[in-house]
Amino acid sequence: MTDSLLIPTENDYLDAHAGASQQEQYKQLWHTELKTKRDSKGQLEFPWEFQVVQGFFKQSDSKTDDKVFNYATDHMGRLKPWKVIIDDLLQLNQEAPDNVEYKLLFLARHGNGYHNQIVETYGLDRWNKELHKLGKFGDIEYGPDPQLTPLGMAQAEENHRLWQQELQEGAPIPSKFYVSPLQRSCNTLQITWADLKPKSIVPQVDELIRETCGRNLCDKRSPKRVIQQRFPDFNTDGVVDEEDVLYHDDERETMINQSIRINKFLQKLFDLDYDAKNGKVDKKLAEEDTFIATYSHAGTIRCFINVLGHRNFTISTGGMIPVVIKGTRSS
Template sequence: MPVKRLRSHVKRWVKHTFQSRPELTITTATADCATPSLAMNRKYRFTTVLEIFVDYTKDAQTSPGSPATISTYDRLGIIEEKDYDQDSSSSPASSSQWERLESHVAKLNRESDGHELYKVIYVVRHGRGVHNVVMDAVGPQWKEKWALQDDARLDELPDMPELPGTHGDKSERISWVDSPLVQKGREQARELARDWVKWNTENGMPIPGTIYTSPMDRCLETTMLIYGDVLRENGRNVQPVVKENLRERLTNHTCDRRHTRSWIEENYPKCHFESGFKDKDMLWKARISGTVNAETDDEHTLRKHCLLEDIFDTDNSHFISMTTHSYAISAILASVGSPIFRVKEGSMLAMLIKAEKEPPPMNGKHSGVGTAKQAP
């Protein structure tokens, strides 16, 4: 099928699928899953269960500046003193709010007829990276010029105090290919690590059964820094699962060109890889070949829907974590029916997601999906 026709098909599908709420705007999409077969044969309808956590969207809209942005809330903004069940036998009053939520999610899954699944997803945006620093320093020239290059001489760029070594030889070069964290990004991750230990110890916040991460260096390091301490205190090792579809929106920006699988294995030996993970970065190269343009927002949203279907199909954990990127989070929000907001670097949010198995399509069409629901 020609690319133009395929994209038109995907755009119509995403509009039908995710724009059931007038205030919902689509932000991101990808090609591996952007096929007519997925659009016609998707397995799940994803929705966000409301009134479990604070209204991130409302708070983001009151944040200064543009776009609407949130940072990490205390205990991730779980709503206190909320009774999830009329039958409270499984969550006594002495339990913390997080412990009651854990019991509630287990009950929802236990009592489901097999057509509904529930998971709490901790969504993490990686800490501040080299590309973020350069982007802020050069402004509009980032997209026009620098994002397309592998590196630059220091004397070609504005002064950037955040980057170590930039006050010496200005003829040296700085690279942002598969952009790593800067020191501030590591500090952001370590702060989340301290929060995790506190919330888990004092509030019973459940650690994720599975930790997923984008294969980009900045996400891998963020994940290892955040979860190392809290998992050790619970007798577990950090063994993230690397998933290709957690990557950022695919463009020709070199900061989003990943290292090889071999490099990841050498530098992050505790990581596991999803089945079929390639050594070379085939996705990014496909977008500089001249045959496929940058991933559209609709394609990206469809890719994240594909990611969620894979996880809900194969992972029995009730609590999971995903470390990913700014526009990737926007696409996840669109996939689960949430209005779009941005998440600051090195920040985390939580959502209770309901997956309903789709009935066989009628006349080649599914009913619309992607809506927010009141708490069951």
């Protein structure tokens, strides 16, 4: 794969390393408020705390230069054969205390969309001043909810070939797929996994992992019925309202608020394997759901990285980062 389309750009790098002060504010908020916040029944709202497990992938190692690193030409960045990764995670889950669980998340970003093409053509300054609020410029339509460009489709096809190769080398097929309701993410997932995953594994559309909400028209989603028409094989229960009530023209969601939203997604994900009645992780479920794939956006992945305490890492358009996570539940 010498002619890879998954090489990070300068914009990708700047995007991945933006918002340092908000990252710091989120961390403070976590320690001073969120960690101990309780609901009306006295239950912790965020009982799970997360940390990145080193030694599995190059991306979590500070020595890896994220400005030039390309997972697609480097076996996804793995430091061990798949069989060892799978066995190690199985052992970690088997030997974990009752309140601890390990997962490997494949955090994928959608391929190039028409809004990305506009930014690349006219620059970020012009985007931020005027183009972000438009749906069409010249003959390019890019909002709301833009489609993938031919380049975006080709990036997803490159990921398809990569997964094909890695599956032959023993990679696991994720047991669950979660996807943003925006069609660029849904299409990226569809193209990447065409004929590779069993039809019985139904992707779940989840608004919690959509792109940063508001201000940019490209981040306004389509009505629920349209999503269902476009992607009849997807489960859309994670989209509550018919119309997009989360999008506002004049206000952009902060990185702090989006990080809280991503934390809620992770809480929900880890709670699926937790037996509340007996107060412990269900080992069988933990084993079945060790490998999870999400298909989302640059801003969303930046918040995943923030919540998990992973080092900031550049994700190319159409790119992906695998992260091994340890979740520890407080009672």
